Each structure stands twice: as C-alpha cells, then as structure tokens.
Amino acid sequence: MYTIKSYLFPEHLEEAYELLCRDPKNSAVLGGCCWLKMGRRRIRTAIDLTRLGLDQVELRDGYVDIGACVTLRQLETDPLLTGRFGGILGRSVEQIVGIQFRNSATVGGSVYSRFGFSDLTAALLALDTRVVLYQAGELPLEEFLSQPLKFDDILVKVRIRDDGRTAAYESVRRTSTDFPVLAVAVSRLGDDWRVSVGARPARAARARAAEACLARGEGAQAAGAAAAGELSFGSNLRAGGAYRRKLAQTLVSRGAKACMEGGDGQ
Ligand SMILES: Cc1cc2nc3c(=O)[nH]c(=O)nc-3n(C[C@H](O)[C@H](O)[C@H](O)COP(=O)(O)OP(=O)(O)OC[C@H]3O[C@@H](n4cnc5c(N)ncnc54)[C@H](O)[C@@H]3O)c2cc1C
Known part of the structure; x- marks a missing residue:
C-alpha cells in the first residue's frame, strides 16, 4: 500500500509536468493505481490526470x-x-x-x-x-x-x-488471468508483416527475421522457427527459457496463419 501526502488534479498538462519536475523522486503520475498500490511507497505529490480529457x-x-x-x-x-x-x-x-x-x-x-x-x-x-x-x-x-x-x-x-492492418494475438498462461508466459502479436498489411514477442520475460521485441520470412512468402512455420531462433528467452518462476522458445515458434506460426486467413489487410 502507498501513502499520499498531497493529491492534486492539474487542469493542464503543463501544470502536471511542472508538478512532476518539482520533485520527481517523491511524486507520482497516477494511472488507475492498480500497480502502484501493490508496492510500498510514500508519495509526496500524487498527480491525477483525470481532468485533462485523456480518456478518449x-x-x-x-x-x-x-x-x-x-x-x-x-x-x-x-x-x-x-x-x-x-x-x-x-x-x-x-x-x-x-x-x-x-x-x-x-x-x-x-x-x-x-x-x-x-x-x-x-x-x-x-x-x-x-x-x-x-x-x-x-x-x-x-x-x-x-x-x-x-x-x-x-x-x-x-x-x-489507421492503416487497415489485419492482426492476431496469442498468449499462453499457466492459469486464466495469470501473467502471460509468452505474448505474441502478428499483423499484416499486404507484404508488410510485423511480429512482436513479449513476456520473454523481457520487454516485447520485434522478430524481424520472422517478418522477412513472411514477406518472402516462406510460410507461417518458417516464421515461427525464425522468431524462436532470433530472439532471446529467459527463465522466471512461470517458465524456463527453452520452453518459451518452443512456445514462440508455435504462437508466431499460429498468429501468422490467422493473419493469412484474415486476408492481406489491403
Ligand atoms: C495483480 C496484477 C495482475 C496483472 N496482470 C497483468 C497481466 O496479466 N498482463 C498485463 O499485461 N498486465 C498485467 N498487470 C498490469 C496492469 O495491466 C497495468 O499495466 C498496471 O496495473 C498499471 O496500470 P495502472 O493504470 O493501474 O497504473 P498505476 O499503478 O497508476 O501506475 C503505474 C506506474 O506508471 C506511472 N504512470 C501511470 N500513468 C502514467 C502516465 N500517463 N505517464 C507516465 N507515468 C505514468 C505511475 O506513476 C506508476 O509508476 C497486472 C497488474 C496487477 C496489479
């Protein structure tokens, strides 16, 4: 749980940023506070953005x-x-x-x-x-x-x-609502493919060799193998790196197939 000394509602972004700059270490810009409240933090200035019309x-x-x-x-x-x-x-x-x-x-x-x-x-x-x-x-x-x-x-x-891309999303979780073991998204606009792999457990990254495979028409399975080969995968309490690599192969292939079935987006 966190404690807040001063809870402020800036009326303009400029004001919000000025508040943050005054004391960045002890201030926090607030989102929904779902993550913040999991920690133990003393926040001197809480900056609530809800009056800035950013909810559209x-x-x-x-x-x-x-x-x-x-x-x-x-x-x-x-x-x-x-x-x-x-x-x-x-x-x-x-x-x-x-x-x-x-x-x-x-x-x-x-x-x-x-x-x-x-x-x-x-x-x-x-x-x-x-x-x-x-x-x-x-x-x-x-x-x-x-x-x-x-x-x-x-x-x-x-x-x-807003380019009309077709896209597919795949994730694997140990149980429903748990954090993902691996998260994959694939999109297509004609020959322009994008493949992203997250929860490796490092931050999401593009799999460019897999994208190139798909652009050359080498098929979904080849793209899956390329993504598994080109990215790094680590271990944490949810899964080992070797398992994540295998999952990446399957999920990228599955996402690419779904995009192929969904058309070329053009
Ligand atoms: C129990 C639990 C399970 C979760 N499971 C998943 C999951 O399976 N998959 C998944 O993807 N995510 C998961 N999350 C993360 C969740 O989806 C949100 O990303 C997270 O709660 C942060 O959103 P928030 O709006 O509550 O941010 P807050 O808690 O309000 O803020 C988080 C941080 O971001 C800063 N911040 C907030 N808004 C801004 C802004 N506009 N500009 C700059 N800094 C800002 C805050 O100062 C703070 O440091 C989980 C979180 C929890 C607590």
Missing part, C-alpha cells in the same frame, strides 16, 4: 489516438477499436485479472511502465504505434521500449496508424 479514443489525421487515461476495459469495448486490427487490443487485455480491475488500469500506466510481461505492449508493437510524451514528444513505440525506465515524463497518448 479518437480518429485523427489517419491515426487512432488512445489517451493515457483510457482504461483497459475501454480497449475491449470501444467500437473504434473492436472493429480494427482484428480486435487485438481488446483481445490482448481480456485475461488481465477481471473486469473491475480493467475498468481502473489505464493505457498510460501500462505502456509507460514498460513491463516485460505486458500483453498490451506486445499487441501495440505489432501495429504501427507511436507514443506521445509531454516532454520527449512523439516517438515510435519500439524506440520508447529501448529506453531505460525513468519516471520523469508523462505519457499523453498512444497513436496507431
């Missing part, structure tokens, strides 16, 4: 913009998302704890934290996704994931190019 999913300039305060449950129910990208954003989160939890946990808290186990990050990485940070500006999700974790900026929104 919108179509803008050829992108689907998802505000930081959009909940995981909205990803499952918002019609702008259920009908796009094979519905993978909703599918990727549907096994996270339960509906009440997903009504609180946010996209901002999930993506900014760069959890290795993140189902959502694995799904977003297989799409053409950018993140918008208040201070650092807009950058590709992949670049953001390569950066070390520092709580010194505010994630404002996630942007996905």
